[in-house]
Amino acid sequence: MVLDLVLRRLVELGARLARPGEFSERAFLNGKLDLAQAEAIADLIESSTETAARLARRTLSGDFSRRLYALIDELIRLRTYLEAGLDFPEEEIDFLADSTLGTAIGALLSQLEAVLASAQQGCLVREGLRAVIAGPPNVGKSSLLNALTGSEAAIVTDIPGTTRDLLHREIQIDGLPLHLTDTAGMHSSDDLVEQEGIRRARQEIAAADAILWVSDDSRNPDTQAFNLSALDLPTGSPIPMVLIRNKVDLTGRKPGLTRTAERVEIALSAREGLGIEFLREHLKELAGYQGGEADGIFMARRRHLDALNRALTAMREARANLQQQRSGEFIAEDLRQAQQALGEITGEFTTEDLLERIFTSFCIGK
Numbered sequence: 001m002v003l004d005l006v007l008r009r010l011v012e013l014g015a016r017l018a019r020p021g022e023f024s025e026r027a028f029l030n031g032k033l034d035l036a037q038a039e040a041i042a043d044l045i046e047s048s049t050e051t052a053a054r055l056a057r058r059t060l061s062g063d064f065s066r067r068l069y070a071l072i073d074e075l076i077r078l079r080t081y082l083e084a085g086l087d088f089p090e091e092e093i094d095f096l097a098d099s100t101l102g103t104a105i106g107a108l109l110s111q112l113e114a115v116l117a118s119a120q121q122g123c124l125v126r127e128g129l130r131a132v133i134a135g136p137p138n139v140g141k142s143s144l145l146n147a148l149t150g151s152e153a154a155i156v157t158d159i160p161g162t163t164r165d166l167l168h169r170e171i172q173i174d175g176l177p178l179h180l181t182d183t184a185g186m187h188s189s190d191d192l193v194e195q196e197g198i199r200r201a202r203q204e205i206a207a208a209d210a211i212l213w214v215s216d217d218s219r220n221p222d223t224q225a226f227n228l229s230a231l232d233l234p235t236g237s238p239i240p241m242v243l244i245r246n247k248v249d250l251t252g253r254k255p256g257l258t259r260t261a262e263r264v265e266i267a268l269s270a271r272e273g274l275g276i277e278f279l280r281e282h283l284k285e286l287a288g289y290q291g292g293e294a295d296g297i298f299m300a301r302r303r304h305l306d307a308l309n310r311a312l313t314a315m316r317e318a319r320a321n322l323q324q325q326r327s328g329e330f331i332a333e334d335l336r337q338a339q340q341a342l343g344e345i346t347g348e349f350t351t352e353d354l355l356e357r358i359f360t361s362f363c364i365g366k
Ligand SMILES: Nc1nc2c(ncn2[C@@H]2O[C@H](COP(=O)(O)OP(=O)(O)OP(=O)(O)O)[C@@H](O)[C@H]2O)c(=O)[nH]1
Pocket: 136, 137, 138, 139, 140, 141, 142, 143, 144, 155, 156, 157, 158, 159, 160, 161, 162, 163, 164, 183, 184, 185, 186, 246, 247, 248, 249, 250, 268, 269, 270, 271, 272
């Protein structure tokens, strides 16, 4: 209350409350921070794991930006070299014939690929993996959620159709955030509530990064087929699917992971906690997660990955144009596009819209 009264009095005297992210925005506009660093402030505040906090701290201190500026400097150098050749043809710099340009573009490409790989790891730590637990009724989906979270998050009974609504839980595996959803058992049902639950489960599956399809190993596998088409998923986006053979305590099958031609199968017992570690390891592998503590990894957002990918495409185009001996203008334009894409990350080239979107997602007072 006292704080509130003081604030109210200050506002009466003519002060105004800061907008969300206003302080970071000012630091950015005044050149104290670049955009990637400013975004790292928000990422640091919102970090949900220790790894995420550490990586955001690295980006904030400029680890990501320094690597970007090194790339941008090199691009500027190359563009100057190329464009001098274009502007002063009488000097006869035959850059297509000499190998300097090819070597430099090759080196830039591999550096860009390395930055992208680090950024992808950072983005994983920030956004994590969304896995949906799905399958027929009563196979142990909720038990699996409980086993993974180490809690009694979901109600488990031997009555089919226990889970009707979606249940979300977040855990982390060695610093990788995992967003888990338990769903209603998939089968044809006349029950309105269950039908709605199944509809929601489908929707959730369509937006997932991975599906954990649970089956009851002690029952006839044909009756609980792993049937993709029945799920009615949007085509064109194959979502990795792991077949979980649950209840191996009843069948005596050895817990573990098997790779078949079509899929990965993991035998486990959710109730007895057998074989869960195989699933954890596999989820990390699915995400492409290498552990966030490695040197050179920093926090990054999807926006950054998108820009890095565009820069990479432009550089590959430059290499192709050079190999095909196209005229220097084409290569110069590719390099310009690559520089522009990288500049969008640091905030050198941005639109008002983008800035507004970034800073309004900050909390007030930052
Ligand atoms: N023996 C054995 N029983 C299990 C195992 N996992 C789950 N169960 C039992 O299977 C029954 C169903 O488990 P749930 O976790 O509720 O299954 P569900 O797939 O969530 O079921 P619905 O929500 O109804 O679709 C319960 O009686 C569990 O105790 C297991 O690994 N071994």
